[in-house]
Amino acid sequence: MNSRLEDLLESAALEPPEGFAVRVMAGVKGLPPARKARNAPRWMPWIAVVCGFVLSIDELVSFILSAWITVTAN
């Protein structure tokens, strides 16, 4: 029964119609050329990290300075 089932499943496959590939290629001719997707450069996320780091350091320095000024002024 198992091999009979396999045979039957084999026969259930459809065959591509005559000239199918030609038809597909005619459709492809009307489409823009396939292009590799442009991925963002690998260094992009690092720029964000460095910018974030610099900004947070800047914030920290401003905070320390203003705190020091406040303390020394009093």
Place this chain on the structure above:
Amino acid sequence: MDIANLLKRIVDGDRDAFAEVVETFQRPLFGFLGRMGLPKAVAVEIAQETFLRAWRNLGQYQTGRAEFSTWLFSIARNLALNELTRASNNDEATAQDAGAMSGSASSEPLHQLVRSQMNIQLQNALLRLPLPERTTLALACVRELPLAEIAVLEGTTVGAIKTRLHRAKAKLRQSLEASDE
């Protein structure tokens, strides 16, 4: 076939290289669509749309992430499932197809008539399978797709795929035995 080389040629502007992709995958694709229980006219539309979508999205395919066959069959699988879900409310297409098959069988010799009859029985048995089992079975018949790739396509584990396959074959056997009696 060196698919990586073919894909490189395609993105470099060689459109004709895509014809080789179509030639290579058209038979397994039609095999899959037939086992999904789709009528031939619908299968032709879906196969054509699969290749056109593959062309449009070729830039997004990443060689390291999945086999090209898996990526291509994921497009076909989604299109087939959409079509089957859409057509699930009216069984007209399948009934028409079965009618056409039995009509053409009447003028054939006896062994072809028996074969056509068995094909109709199988088609009906396939259509009675739940969609996840039918999809898994249809994909498992594609030689280019190992079980691990089918598991990726179906979003499940290899173990679950094996269980589904076993269940689907048991149900098919049961349906065919019932129609034999």
